[in-house]
Amino acid sequence: MASEFDLIARYFSPPTSHTLLAGGDDAALIGVGEGMELAVSTDMLVGGRHFLQDAEPYGVGYKSLAVNLSDIAAMGGIADYVILSLGIPPLLDSKDIDAFYRGFATLGRECGVALIGGDTNAADKLIVSVCVIGHALARPVTRRGARPGEDIYVTGKLGDSALGLKLLQRKRRGKPRLHAGALMMRHQRPTPRLSAGALLAKGDLATAMIDVSDGLVQDLGHICRASGVGATLYGDRLPLSAAYRALCGKAGLGPALSGGEDYELLFCARRRDRARIEKLPARAGVAITRIGLCTAGEPRVVILDASGKSLPLPVTGHDHFKV
């Protein structure tokens, strides 16, 4: 099956002169009027595939908006409006739908996003289709601007969401674990890094950016291919939470490298901007860790351990519900 963007390229007229960046990045950019550039992003989530069938509706609502806002954050944009279309299965009662909307609205209010419309339908499974319209700051950040010699950074911690999912699946089989609550929350209510993204764009600090939805290595690979650079990751510098370390020990980098759904920002920046980036976390409200280096090599990712020895790449990227 051809990918959606192959199909777009095949069937649609070339984007109009107002389309600055069509599909293929985290959000599409379109020029409207004087100096105004919109950032538009969409994601469809399907019950039983993107979230567990028995997931609590509040969390599903929260996360449905979060993953879409994360795409706008990854462009360094400001999220303004959201459109929400729902397919509602007979299993969900009005209390569930109410909880879904509360979760969606809570994050919407926190992020200053206005729900301007939508559509509801009966369906067999829960379908959540969200479209976010934001605007770009002076210089939106795509995946294409990384250059050899630049640093690679990531916000927050990696791998917690994947571990949280694993624990949620185990929980159903009745084995509660220490740290479980915090990790499950990272999976159920990821934080869109809107402030960090906007600060990086405003300061012209990030040369390329993406959000970590499919897993660190896979998403860094997207930047590598779009920018035409290689990437070396320092395995011992990956930011891991205390809960992650307690559960996975020192050796287990798997969930951090390929777990997916962290929705942290992964970006590249010039070496001369190191001092400015070190000052960002206080304003962005999230840690920022330097984890690697862009290289002039092939557009692929290499992982080194503390002694400089190459580590094997994780076999696959993120596959929903398989961590």
Next chain:
Amino acid sequence: MASEFDLIARYFSPPTSHTLLAGGDDAALIGVGEGMELAVSTDMLVGGRHFLQDAEPYGVGYKSLAVNLSDIAAMGGIADYVILSLGIPPLLDSKDIDAFYRGFATLGRECGVALIGGDTNAADKLIVSVCVIGHALARPVTRRGARPGEDIYVTGKLGDSALGLKLLQRKRRGKPRLHAGALMMRHQRPTPRLSAGALLAKGDLATAMIDVSDGLVQDLGHICRASGVGATLYGDRLPLSAAYRALCGKAGLGPALSGGEDYELLFCARRRDRARIEKLPARAGVAITRIGLCTAGEPRVVILDASGKSLPLPVTGHDHFKV
């Protein structure tokens, strides 16, 4: 179950100062930058509910875009961009998906709309979620501006789509009928009346407008309630096609009054603009028929026959697959 807009009102902060018209009309209007107003509309279509399970994929693609463009037409807007999210069931092979995109893209090209992004997912049934972003002309047309004494008009013909659906359902039981082809096409490939809508807005001719998706009486009721007017329809003036007359005879106004999915424009206009409106069809490429009058009465619809006698209202509005 509370309606989607009840839920929006309950859970979301009031629309920001940039939101000129949130959900509840055919499209939401949002102000962006200097004098630029966007019109945004969305519709989710679910296989087996919004189109027949065995509907040809080309037609499903075409119609999915058409019904969304129709919402922009009903605001008198210009459609610019479209975002398409698909849930694809295992039953559809790559040939079907290809045909779906061709149908979608054919209408997109005809209407000058650029596909700027989307999302594809595996799903149990075909899910099509479309979001159209357009812009409003000088004065976008809502449902709220009708005044007593104004005329009521509709573009094109009424009821053909409902008859076409009936024939499509019978066809499966093996009873082909005269006129069937043309009527089925009206159901499968409705024409979004973008030119007519834009001309009506540009000329400041329509005071209130909606597209006929749920059926004439039901959609006129939306204008009545939003504008605070009553409406009298002249039953003998409803524009019916030759195929409709041949199949339904003189007495059968049911499909024209409540059949739904015609996607024609229903609008109100001042009496002094009659001559200007009579000249529009040549430029708009579609017939425009005066079918009624706005009244100062209760916000409801009355239907009169040729002798001025009140006809019974159709019992229900449009219910998908029940005509």
